[in-house]
Structure formats: C-alpha cells, structure tokens
Amino acid sequence: PDEPMAFIPCDHFIGNVSRFLDMLNAADKAIRQTGKMVDIAVQPNYPSTALGYTKIGDLLETIDGIGFYQFLEHKEKPDYELAKKYLDDGHYLWHANYYMWTPNKFLASCEKYASDLYEGLANLKEFIIKKEFQKMKEVYEQLPKISFDFAVTEKMDSSEILIMRGD
Numbered sequence: 314p315d316e317p318m319a320f321i322p323c324d325h326f327i328g329n330v331s332r333f334l335d336m337l338n339a340a341d342k343a344i345r346q347t348g349k350m351v352d353i354a355v356q357p358n359y360p361s362t363a364l365g366y367t368k369i370g371d372l373l374e375t376i377d378g379i380g381f382y383q384f385l386e387h388k389e390k391p392d393y394e395l396a397k398k399y400l401d402d403g404h405y406l407w408h409a410n411y412y413m414w415t416p417n418k419f420l421a422s423c424e425k426y427a428s429d430l431y432e433g434l435a436n437l438k439e440f441i442i443k444k445e446f447q448k449m450k451e452v453y454e455q456l457p458k459i460s461f462d463f464a465v466t467e468k469m470d471s472s473e474i475l476i477m478r479g480d
Contacts, residue, residue, distance in 0.1 A: 317344040318419075320412040320461075329480070336477055339379035340413045343475055350422075350469075351381070351413040354406030355479040360396035365389040365408035365462050368399075369476050384474035389462040409479055412461065422473075427464035430457050 319337055327333045340351040354367040370383030387408060391399065399405035412419075423431040433456040440448040457464070466474075 314417040315415045317341045317413060317415055320410070322410050325409070332480070335377065336379055336479070337413070339376040339381075340477065342376050343374075343381055344413060344415065346376075347475065348418065349414075349472075350418065350474045351477060352384070352474060353409045353411040353477050353479040355409050357400050357405065357407045360393055360400045361407065362390060362393050362396055365410075366391060366396070366399045366405045367408045367476055368402075368405050369478075370404070373475065379477055381475045381477060384471050384476050386471065387462065387466045389460065389467060406476070406478065408462065410462075411479075422465050422469065426468040427457070427459070430459070430464055433457065 317340070319340070336353065343349070343351050352367065354369065357364075357366070366388050368385040368387075370385045372380050373383055374381050385404070388395070388399075389408075414422075420431065420434065423434060433452060437449060437452045437456075440446075440452060
C-alpha cells in the first residue's frame with residue numbers, strides 16, 4: 314500500500330521510451346522522498362478544450378536529471394478562450410494524466426475530496442478480497458462517473474503535488 318505506482322494512459326504515443334522510463338524512475342524516488350503525488354505535463358501547441366491544464370511554478374528539485382516543478386493549479390477541459398489564454402501565458406501545460414503516488418495516498422485523497430468514490434472503492438475492495446465477482450460488478454457499476462481530475466486534483470492543496478515536464 315505504500316509502494317509507488319503509476320496510472321499510465323493506454324492511448325499515448327511514447328516517442329522516447331528510455332526517457333519516459335527515466336521519468337518514471339525519478340518519480341518513484343520523488344514519491345519516496347516527499348510523499349507527494351507526481352504528474353507529467355507537456356507543453357501545449359494549440360488551445361485544446363479536450364485536455365486539462367496544469368499551471369507550474371518554480372523548479373523545486375532535480376532527480377537524476379529530471380526536473381520537478383511546483384504545482385500551482387489544475388483546470389480540467391477549459392473553454393476555448395481560457396485555453397487560448399493558458400497557451401499565451403506560458404506557465405500552463407497540458408495535463409498528460411500520469412498520476413503517480415502510493416495506493417494509500419491515492420485512497421486518502423479520495424476519502425478527503427471524494428467521499429462517495431472512496432466509499433465505493435472500499436466496498437469494492439471488500440468484494441475483491443472475498444472474490445464475490447457479481448457484487449464487485451454491481452459496486453463498480455455504481456461508482457461515481459467522474460474523472461480523478463474533477464473529483465480530486467482540482468481540490469487538492471498545491472503543495473501535495475509535483476509536476477514533471479514531459480516532452
């Protein structure tokens with residue numbers, strides 16, 4: 314439960330696999346050292362309304378040549394005008410959706426910011442342990458249909474998150 318893990322989207326193209334693996338290894342070290350959630354964000358090249366935006370601040374530290382930046386805020390899927398403003402600002406990156414943290418920290422954040430999601434996950438865990446597959450399915454189908462971004466990330470204290478710049 315305290316081992317770092319990563320949520321990795323299945324539909325992304327990873328051009329430099331070696332660099333990506335270096336980033337995951339550096340994130341593992343950062344999580345162990347700080348206890349914070351780590352996320353990857355990439356430089357936007359047009360004002361997208363289909364992606365979330367992460368505002369970054371100062372470079373806080375470097376681990377194995379990978380920079381970790383201050384997280385300032387997250388806004389999921391802004392309208393076009395706001396996305397254009399973010400692009401022009403230069404401090405906003407596209408949220409790439411690579412959440413890295415420990416299972417315990419992930420669940421604690423759900424409990425704090427999305428209690429209905431947390432309760433559903435706790436029930437799901439119980440039925441997984443008991444191998445009650447039909448009940449697992451029923452509980453899963455009743456989980457709130459909300460992204461982690463809306464449910465948790467937008468509500469978190471910025472000091473709990475570190476951002477890596479993907480390329």
